[in-house]
Amino acid sequence: MPIPASVSVVIITRNAAATLRQTLDSVLGFDDVVIYDNGSSDDTLRIAADYSNVSLYEGDFLGFGPTKRHAVSLAKHDWIVSLDADEALSPALVDAILAWVDNASPNDLGQMLRENWMMGRPVRHSGWGNDWLIRLFNRQCHNFNDAMVHESIALGQHSRVQRLTGTIAHTAVTDLSQFLEKINRYSSIRADSGKLKSYPVPVIFIKALFAFIRTYLLQRGCLDGWRGLVIAVSNANGVFWKYMKNYLKTNR
Incomplete structure (x- = not known):
């Protein structure tokens, strides 16, 4: 009922x-x-x-x-x-x-x-x-x-x-491929939003590296075993690709 x-x-x-x-x-x-x-x-x-x-x-x-x-x-x-x-x-x-x-x-x-x-x-x-x-x-x-x-x-x-x-x-x-699908989809949405700031490639790399460090060390992802490592790598990739896709809109 x-x-x-x-x-x-x-x-x-x-x-x-x-x-x-x-x-x-x-x-x-x-x-x-x-x-x-x-x-x-x-x-x-x-x-x-x-x-x-x-x-x-x-x-x-x-x-x-x-x-x-x-x-x-x-x-x-x-x-x-x-x-x-x-x-x-x-x-x-x-x-x-x-x-x-x-x-x-x-x-x-x-x-x-x-x-x-x-x-x-x-x-x-x-x-x-x-x-x-x-x-x-x-x-x-x-x-x-x-x-x-x-x-x-x-x-x-x-x-x-x-x-x-x-x-x-x-x-x-439920499957690691979901991380790759989300990274590609979400990074494209963010890059196409027109709201991202454009950064030089070295800065993009540093921001992606910090995303890994934040997740794996500062947020203690290391305590989640291989799952924490996968999440940290995924977060770093998400940051890298959204800014790279945005960068390539005006720099080719």
Whole structure:
């Protein structure tokens, strides 16, 4: 039976068949789950159609912030839970959301702890641990910003953030090739955004090297074993390629 609360769940998807069913199973009780798909070629649309509480929309990808903001506009309710297609709410978090919304004001936002999993194990360091994210908000007062990558909820002067119990289980990586795909896609989005500063090649190299040092040493990725090393290398590559792609737009 649907949960008697005015809360919509909003998800954007693109080739999310490997994880989407787990995500949708975790929000079965919500009466309004919006999926905004950006050109999936796998079974994402067929899986979404199996769920009676899902409203499916298809459209262009506008960058993560603008796309999520558009998806939010399609929801039935003003209270929004934003999820990625590889995330799932724990039962305890579902209960906390419903109890919290009953007493919240539109200026309030709910912050949730995300547990990030990489190939069968949670990652506790490398910048992936203690990952508190604002994922519950009222769209009358809040929404996503314009960031093309690493989007977040824009806060106002009277915003109040409160932490909720329970967790979001994030199946971040199931295959190492996902790192390469994300590096290529995200670096292209950032380079095409027109918001990156252009740096000389030696500076780009230094920034990429610092990204590795920050992740592996300062954020204690070394304690995550080979997973921490892979994340550190991936972060360094992401920095290198976004700035190199941007550099090559005006220097050839």
